Amino acid sequence: ASVRSISTRPFEGQKPGTSGLRKRVAVFKQEHYTENFVQGIFTAMPAPGPQGATVVVGGDGRPSSASAPGNGIAKFIIGQDGILSTPAASAVIRKREADGGIILTASHNAGGPENDFGIKYNTRNGWTRARGRHRRHLRGHAHYFRVGTQRFEGFEVEVIDPVADYVELIKTIFDFELIKSFRTEHADFKLLFDGLNGVTGPYGRRIFVEELGFPETLVARTPDPNLIYAHKLVERVEKEKIDLGAASDGDGDRNMIISHDWFVTPSDSVALIAEYAEQAIPYFKGGLKGLARSMPTSCAIDLVAKAKNLEAFEVPTGWKFFGNLMDAGRLSICGEESFGTGSDHIREKDGIWAVLAWLNIIAFANKGKPGASVRSIMSEFHHKYGRNYFTRYDYEEVESEGANKMMERLRGLAQEGGENEVVGQTFHGYKVAKIDDFEYHDPIDHSVSKKQGVRVIFEDTSRVIFRLSGTGSHGATVRIYIERYDRKELDLDAQVALKPLVDGALEISKLEAFTGRKVPTVIT
Ligand code: VG1
Ligand code: CO
Incomplete structure (x- = not known):
């Protein structure tokens, strides 16, 4: 194994979304694209950084090829045949006190050469942070099919049973x-x-x-x-x-x-x-x-x-x-x-x-x-x-422009507070009490996450929520979440129980006007 240094350009849009980086396989196949992102992971590793670190690597078996960056990492722990489920990788990271883990998966996104690939990075507490430029890179010929440890100059690779821990x-x-x-x-x-x-x-x-x-x-x-x-x-x-x-x-x-x-x-x-x-x-x-x-x-x-x-x-x-x-x-x-x-x-x-x-x-x-x-x-x-009736409408592969404009308008309404065209109005029997743009203040590290979804809350506590997906690989996915609480009627069909609210959500957001969509791609 030897270390080579390669410098690469930063890539457009190479920033992690809701759950790591997720793109079409072809995007990952661009020269140095994957290495660049993985380098970003190591550059961003919390102190003391990658020197001497142990890193777990696994995935769901989607086709991938990437060489491992050097960065002074002392040990890679790899699931046999490159396999580790996301929860198993987290279990391995914690049990073996590794500094982090790289999971090669696009999770629920469709797989195969025409579809998606992804990289998630986990530290011991599960956070994903990655950004930066690819600098150095290791060339080793480790095999992943047999359990055991292989030693190279300056680092080792341990292949583990992906299920045991x-x-x-x-x-x-x-x-x-x-x-x-x-x-x-x-x-x-x-x-x-x-x-x-x-x-x-x-x-x-x-x-x-x-x-x-x-x-x-x-x-x-x-x-x-x-x-x-x-x-x-x-x-x-x-x-x-x-x-x-x-x-x-x-x-x-x-x-x-x-x-x-x-x-x-x-x-x-x-x-x-x-x-x-x-x-x-x-x-x-x-x-x-x-x-x-x-x-x-x-x-x-x-x-x-x-x-x-x-x-x-x-x-x-x-x-x-x-x-x-x-x-x-x-x-x-x-x-x-x-x-x-x-x-x-x-x-x-x-x-x-x-x-x-x-x-x-x-x-x-x-x-x-x-x-x-x-x-x-x-x-x-x-x-x-009581029962919280719930459904989600997804509109996949919508034109980004229309989806963004729709969200901007909703955010605008949320900013205007009570003085807007929605608050106080009744939609299909539900009167809007409040509209806001969800913001999270982490009670532990006090970080603030803004623009996490527009919430419309009705007088009876029903809610409709609008947000854009952060895991899609192309175009935009609009998600509408609809919820209504009922203490008495417990056995309704959810789609029946929620129909008026769904209609209200479509009216409030003007979804069809902004996106041209009449029906959702998926209802869950
Ligand atoms: C979606 C889900 C979110 C989940 C994320 C990752 O994100 O809504 O709840 O945590 O996928 O799941 P988004 O931004 O597309 O709504 V997984 O199993 O794909 O890692
Ligand atoms: Co998943």
Whole structure:
């Protein structure tokens, strides 16, 4: 191995969005593009910098080629065959006290040569910071297919089993014995886990099949777990009367929870897990520290926090904001409406963790009430707390200009305060109480994040929120989040319950006039 110095130009648009850098594969293939970004990561490494550092590298197996920058890094820890799920990488970084990790994935974005690639960088607390210029670069010929350590001049490469550290950690969190005895006592209980063809395949097999003894079940690959893209899973769950259907995304950090008779919104899922955690999940038996959600996520978890007398935090979209709260010992369980759920066991959202949390809770609930199901558990929750109906409309690959103008106008309205054409007006029966542009003041490091989404809050506490995606690779994606709280009507179809608010949101934003779009690309 030898070190060469190469200087490159800065690249247009090479700055991390909601979750690292995400672009078309062709963009990454430009000469030095990837190396330049990775160099930026090392340049920005917190003191004492990259000298002597240990860095974890893994990914979801998308095609990639990059040589590792030198920078005095002493050790690279790499998942075998280059594989590490995002949560597993976080687990490895923490267990092995590495200084950071590079995850090669575009997560839920579609893969393949025509589609997307991405790079996320994680320090021990999950923050992504990267910027800068490529300077020096290492040439080694490390292989990634066999576990073991390879030594080069000035640095070493350790190839690890990508599953082992993660499984070791996860077994300390959940009640595996309880789940196993539940499975043997309920031979008719059907679990279906989708992700066996993505990066979570080996993790799912090791945990659900080898550790817990569930039958090996496979369905089609599902890069983004939501009701539309995961339709095959949904169909199978309905047809085969599956009790717990679950999916995760390309890099294993997202999850979807369904049963043949219920779809659990991610906002409800995290609230439900928080409700049961102390009683059911060993990791939380000492008590919960605090709960949190991203701003557009429904307020269901806030109700649980209130009932349990816990702090509840509302942070901007993107997992990185939870890390500071966790490090400060003020946050145990958190989630995002975008199918992200997790806890302070690592610094990423964790799809398999969420599925195991549900299994653990179902097993626990069955001890008290035999026959407890996803639906009965959720229904009991809604009777206790009321229901936060929630839906999200995505308009993908919209012209950036129109999308930006729409957001600018909404921001303008928010700045005018109460004196504008929206506040005090009634849209389809809902009267606007307030409009603002969400700003987050981090209570730990006091940093301020502005322009995190425009919120329209109605007099009955219903909300509609507008923001632009920070993970798309081309054009703009407009996201509209719609929420309404109901104490009495608990069994409505969400799309029916939210229809007037959706119409109101479209009127308030003048979405069609600005973007030319009549219908959303995806509804979740
Ligand atoms: C989306 C989601 C956000 C999530 C992010 C990364 O971001 O809305 O909640 O944290 O993806 O998830 P945006 O900016 O496109 O709305 V992952 O699984 O793709 O790393
Ligand atoms: Co992901």
